Amino acid sequence: MLSLPATILINPAQYLDPGTGSLVLQLLLAAILAIGVVTRVFWKKIKALFGKDTPAAADPDDDEDEE
Amino acid sequence: MRSSQHTPASFRDPSGFLFTRDGILYRQVNQVYQADYDLLMQSGLYERLLKSKKIIPHQEVDCPPAVPEIAYRVLQPERVEFISYPYEWSFSQLKDAALLTLSIQKTALEYGLSLKDASAYNIQFRNGRPLLIDTLSFAKYREGEPWAAYRQFCQHFLAPLALMAWTDARLSQWLRISIDGVPLELASRLLPLRTRIQPGLMIHIHLHASAQKRYAGQAEAAQKETGSRRMDKAALAALVDNLSGAVSRLRWEPKGTEWGDYYDSTNYTQAAFEHKRELIRSFLEQAGPRQVWDLGANTGAFSRIAAGMGILTVASDVDEAAVEKNYREVKKAKEKNLLPLVIDLTNPSPAIGWGNRERDSFLGRGPADLVMALALVHHLAISNNVPLPDLAAFFASLGEWLIIEFVPKEDSQVQRLLASRADIFPTYTREGFEAAFGEVFSLEEAVPIRESRRTLYLMKKR
Numbered sequence: 236m237l238s239l240p241a242t243i244l245i246n247p248a249q250y251l252d253p254g255t256g257s258l259v260l261q262l263l264l265a266a267i268l269a270i271g272v273v274t275r276v277f278w279k280k281i282k283a284l285f286g287k288d289t290p291a292a293a294d295p296d297d298d299e300d301e302e
Numbered sequence: 303m304r305s306s307q308h309t310p311a312s313f314r315d316p317s318g319f320l321f322t323r324d325g326i327l328y329r330q331v332n333q334v335y336q337a338d339y340d341l342l343m344q345s346g347l348y349e350r351l352l353k354s355k356k357i358i359p360h361q362e363v364d365c366p367p368a369v370p371e372i373a374y375r376v377l378q379p380e381r382v383e384f385i386s387y388p389y390e391w392s393f394s395q396l397k398d399a400a401l402l403t404l405s406i407q408k409t410a411l412e413y414g415l416s417l418k419d420a421s422a423y424n425i426q427f428r429n430g431r432p433l434l435i436d437t438l439s440f441a442k443y444r445e446g447e448p449w450a451a452y453r454q455f456c457q458h459f460l461a462p463l464a465l466m467a468w469t470d471a472r473l474s475q476w477l478r479i480s481i482d483g484v485p486l487e488l489a490s491r492l493l494p495l496r497t498r499i500q501p502g503l504m505i506h507i508h509l510h511a512s513a514q515k516r517y518a519g520q521a522e523a524a525q526k527e528t529g530s531r532r533m534d535k536a537a538l539a540a541l542v543d544n545l546s547g548a549v550s551r552l553r554w555e556p557k558g559t560e561w562g563d564y565y566d567s568t569n570y571t572q573a574a575f576e577h578k579r580e581l582i583r584s585f586l587e588q589a590g591p592r593q594v595w596d597l598g599a600n601t602g603a604f605s606r607i608a609a610g611m612g613i614l615t616v617a618s619d620v621d622e623a624a625v626e627k628n629y630r631e632v633k634k635a636k637e638k639n640l641l642p643l644v645i646d647l648t649n650p651s652p653a654i655g656w657g658n659r660e661r662d663s664f665l666g667r668g669p670a671d672l673v674m675a676l677a678l679v680h681h682l683a684i685s686n687n688v689p690l691p692d693l694a695a696f697f698a699s700l701g702e703w704l705i706i707e708f709v710p711k712e713d714s715q716v717q718r719l720l721a722s723r724a725d726i727f728p729t730y731t732r733e734g735f736e737a738a739f740g741e742v743f744s745l746e747e748a749v750p751i752r753e754s755r756r757t758l759y760l761m762k763k764r
Contacts, residue, residue: 249418249441250315250317250418251418251450251451253449253450254514255521255524256510256512256515256517256518256524257453257456257510257513258448258524259513259524259527260510261448261449262448262528262531262532262533263531264544265531265532265533265534265538265541266531266537268537268541271540
């Protein structure tokens with residue numbers, strides 16, 4: 236199997252040069268961002284456990300829909 | 303066969319292109335893009351974006367394609383009446399365009415698609431708000447792949463916004479120099495040191511610039527180093543959220559304006575201001591324009607008369623702060639017909655890009671039906687030394703009708719301009735002005751503004 240930058244480089248839908256450095260940075264960030272997501276989910280669960288329910292965030296679309 | 307004309311800005315993406323035929327704008331979708339286009343339309347993403355007014359509506363039409371051999375579909379998008387460019391937007395306009403792009407990317411991921419580009423030129427302002435005009439910007443999301451448009455997003459949006467917020471708002475003009483956004487290593491060097499401790503800017507600009515430098519021409523080495531690392535969808539969504547946070551945290555407050563206290567200073571009493579408003583309204587009714595350009599519009603006090611009458615009004619000013627205030631008012635009041643833009647009339651946007659044809663010049667986007675030049679003529683004639691006949695010819699090239707205010711030398715604003723220089727303008731008098739403009743315009747109305755020394759004219763091109 237090819238490693239990631241290679242698959243994205245041969246994807247015909249992509250007409251921009253994504254930039255090697257920009258891809259590498261994202262792959263490195265992916266790990267950190269994933270930790271962030273897990274932590275947030277975990278934290279929400281803990282808060283829910285102690286009854287501190289946070290209201291679900293509104294769909295950002297909604298407030299822009301009205302005329 | 304009827305001739306169709308390829309739109310000069312539409313050539314980079316092989317997915318399709320824009321063309322005009324008989325004055326109507328079409329978009330050809332090419333066969334190579336068939337699967338992605340169908341996915342956009344069938345996944346529900348297009349409907350969703352349409353409902354939230356984030357994408358330009360289009361119809362699939364039966365019109366023959368411009369290049370049939372490679373065509374899959376022909377679309378007729380709704381037309382955007384006035385095209386503007388990111389180097390003409392104020393800080394909040396560029397920021398709103400950036401946030402729209404990210405919000406679209408976030409939604410696209412939910413539907414199994416991803417933006418394959420994130421160009422600021424794909425966003426236009428219509429009815430007072432930004433929208434995506436490039437229907438072919440989406441591609442099927444491929445599990446594990448990073449965002450191919452990440453670099454473009456940072457160059458087109460994040461870097462200029464950061465420079466405007468942290469260094470100087472006038473640096474938006476870098477977008478005019480560099481067609482694919484601000485190079486990140488340049489942004490990194492121009493930004494103050496303290497932006498290196500702002501997490502968003504530290505990562506997406508400074509670290510990003512270093513990564514670009516380190517891996518330039520090193521694709522193979524990069525592959526070895528990253529091995530089988532992947533970026534799953536949750537991480538990609540988190541990246542988009544992270545960028546969104548970085549953009550949202552950037553702020554710029556317009557401190558006063560170049561003309562800040564203009565209306566309060568001596569030249570206008572309340573009665574004069576009201577009289578001027580009344581005259582403009584009546585002149586507009588007389589001329590009945592569909593599109594007005596208010597040049598030197600400041601924060602848009604008089605542009606709003608035209609916009610309020612349902613006329614699409616481009617309100618340009620050289621002053622970033624005035625345009626920013628104007629746009630904030632458009633947003634606050636949800637005004638639909640007003641487009642504030644940063645334009646330096648003494649050096650208006652040129653045609654730029656490939657073959658000098660990718661982005662049209664400001665003048666090339668005219669003519670308007672009516673031009674308003676209020677409290678402007680002295681700035682051009684005296685500060686910029688433009689002879690009155692040249693000024694008249696300039697305005698005549700911009701529109702059929704002209705509402706223009708003559709500000710005489712006795713006016714304190716003109717006195718201020720003349721205070722530091724020799725008066726080399728012997729013809730700058732009401733008579734000289736009427737003679738010069740009378741050559742190219744017929745003077746339909748000339749009304750002295752009450753409680754002032756100024757005169758307001760309605761002129762029609764001969």
